[in-house]
Structures are given as structure tokens and as C-alpha cells.
């Protein structure tokens with residue numbers, strides 16, 4: 637694990653010493669948009685998405701690409717689940733992974749170097765490449781979710797009827813996203829990457845307070861904002877589906893499992909069972925990535941065999 641500094645790869649872990657043992661996620665660098673008259677217009681086959689199937693942020697983008705019918709328009713390369721000293725790498729021999737389908741490069745950091753030879757920052761997934769401009773459009777998953785939801789609606793076969801960010805619920809979705817991002821999506825990382833007891837306990841406390849709130853909310857509604865699924869649900873889903881297999885053990889988020897929450901557990905299965913979603917979930921990549929890529933947390937790299945998960949069990953939530 638490392639980062640690029642002025643275009644040169646450095647193998648180093650997150651610095652938590654300067655922040656009292658707290659993990660602070662760095663800001664995203666490429667944040668451009670796809671618009672009809674901007675630098676990056678919505679054209680079929682022009683964009684390519686780099687993902688890890690292990691990564692909850694990349695998973696959001698993959699889900700919206702699938703649900704909107706963008707698979708024919710936007711290609712994908714899938715990194716190997718192990719993130720070692722060179723960062724994310726490509727190895728098509730691993731089940732579920734691919735080569736770098738655009739350039740045949742060995743490391744994702746080489747793609748970032750192509751995008752900007754002087755790039756300084758982390759080399760993260762998801763990242764969307766523009767083949768015409770020869771650079772990255774965005775490596776911010778929250779933006780990619782919105783871009784995929786709205787920017788390609790004029791292309792053939794795209795599900796224009798699906799709007800995951802409807803105007804009449806936008807304010808509520810934004811408020812939920814804000815709460816869930818800090819306490820849950822990033823909260824599990826704040827717990828897992830903390831290097832001081834107090835920082836860990838603070839993150840875990842905030843995480844389970846938020847999960848208790850969500851459990852109550854899901855007692856009143858099938859989905860977070862009512863009867864229809866929105867981006868807020870998919871953004872929560874990608875953390876929930878990793879929770880019992882990884883975050884409970886590896887990140888020490890073990891006050892409760894999602895399976896212990898009747899509403900959250902059923903909601904997780906409900907979302908998993910939506911058409912097309914199970915095919916985006918790869919538990920092997922998820923477990924292998926976390927348990928092997930963070931030697932300071934799991935020095936042996938041994939991957940636990942459990943837990944037994946049955947996401948196909950009846951969810952019992954509404955029609």
C-alpha cells in the first residue's frame with residue numbers, strides 16, 4: 637500500500653501519528669463530471685471503469701452501472717484482491733479479476749501516472765478513465781454513482797426510468813448519506829485503522845449508534861427513504877454486505893453483527909436479492925483483500941473460513 641508523490645510511487649501506510657491514532661481519509665483528486673457539452677461527453681465505449689470487487693466504494697459504482705444498463709457502454713477492469721507494496725495490481729489468472737483491459741499495465745498506479753505524470757495522492761478504486769482525453773475523469777465513488785445515474789440516459793438500452801436520486805427526496809438522501817458516510821461507510825475504517833484505543837472506541841461507538849438508528853428507521857420503511865430504493869440504500873448496502881464477513885473481525889466492529897439486527901439483516905438480504913446485485917458481490921475478493929492486505933492488522937494473512945452467510949434466505953420485508 638502506498639501513494640504517488642509527484643508521479644513517483646512510494647510504499648507507505650496511512651499516517652495516524654499526526655492525528656492521535658485517528659484514520660483520516662484523504663480527499664479525492666480527480667473530480668470531473670460527464671456532461672454533453674463539457675470535456676467529457678456521454679459517449680458509448682469512451683469510458684472505462686477500474687474497480688476492485690473487494691472495495692465498498694468501487695462496489696457502489698459497479699452496482700449503479702449494472703442497474704442503469706451501462707455495462708454495454710462502459711467497460712471494466714478488475715484488480716486482484718491483494719493490495720501489496722505496489723498497491724492495486726492486475727492478474728487475470730485470479731478468478732474474478734481481469735488484466736488492465738485498456739493498457740495491459742501491471743499496476744493501477746501506472747494508470748494514474750498516465751493520467752497525470754505529476755500526480756500526488758493515493759491510487760484508489762473506483763476510477764473512471766476517458767479514452768479520448770487520455771485521463772481520469774473521476775475517482776470519487778459518490779460522484780460516479782450520480783454520474784452513472786444521470787449522465788448516460790440518452791444512450792440505447794439505458795434504464796431511463798430508474799432514478800436513484802429523485803429530486804423530491806434529494807435533501808433526505810443527502811442527509812442520510814452524510815450521516816451514513818461518516819458513521820458507517822467510513823466509520824468501519826476509522827475503527828479498523830485506528831492505532832489508539834480512544835480513537836477506536838470513539839469510532840465504534842459512533843458506528844453502532846448509527847446502526848441502531850438505521851435499525852429503527854428500517855422498522856418504519858422498507859428502504860431508507862420509503863418504498864423505493866435510492867442511492868442511499870446502495871451506498872449503505874456495500875458496507876453492510878462486508879460487515880459480518882470482514883468488519884466484525886478484521887476491523888473489530890464486533891459489538892453486534894448485522895445478522896443480529898432483524899431489520900438491517902432483512903434489509904441487507906432484500907437488497908442482495910434485487911435483480912443483478914448478487915453478481916456484483918464477490919465474498920472471496922472481499923475477504924482476501926482485507927485479511928491479506930493489512931499486515932499491521934492481520935500479520936499472518938490468514939483468512940478466516942467463516943462466517944456462514946445465507947444472503948438468499950427469505951428477507952421478510954414487504955412485497
Ligand SMILES: N[C@@H](CCC(=O)N[C@@H](CS)C(=O)NCC(=O)O)C(=O)O
Pocket residue numbers: 637638639664688690691692693694723758759760761762775776777778
Ligand atoms: N473517496 C474514494 C475512496 C476510495 C478508496 O479509498 N478506495 C480504496 C479501496 S476500498 C483504495 O483504493 N485504497 C487504496 C489506497 O488508499 O491506497 C471514493 O469513495 O471513491
